[in-house]
Amino acid sequence: MSSTDTAKTAKPAKASRKEARTTIEKKLDLLLVDLKKELGDTKFKNRIKKAAKLLSKGLDKPKKKALAKKKVAKKAAKLAKPVKAESATAKAAE
Numbered sequence: 001m002s003s004t005d006t007a008k009t010a011k012p013a014k015a016s017r018k019e020a021r022t023t024i025e026k027k028l029d030l031l032l033v034d035l036k037k038e039l040g041d042t043k044f045k046n047r048i049k050k051a052a053k054l055l056s057k058g059l060d061k062p063k064k065k066a067l068a069k070k071k072v073a074k075k076a077a078k079l080a081k082p083v084k085a086e087s088a089t090a091k092a093a094e
Helices: 017-031 033-039 041-056 064-093
Strands: none
Touching (some): 017 041, 033 041
């Protein structure tokens, strides 16, 4: 038996919001060199930090609420359909 058979493959860890923010800041810093020259270092850094914060917002939050809302909407739709069908057949019978 080899060691690779018993060892589990490591899952890549999720990037935290801070790590994502720093990578976004670095990428924006490299891309917007012309803007950095026009604004100056301090204004540019402040704006890059704000943009990175907004872009990274909600990255590591679970999306359980959205799934729960969809399930509730599906259940409501299923319950509403038979009621409409019954009322249509009742009107036709009259």
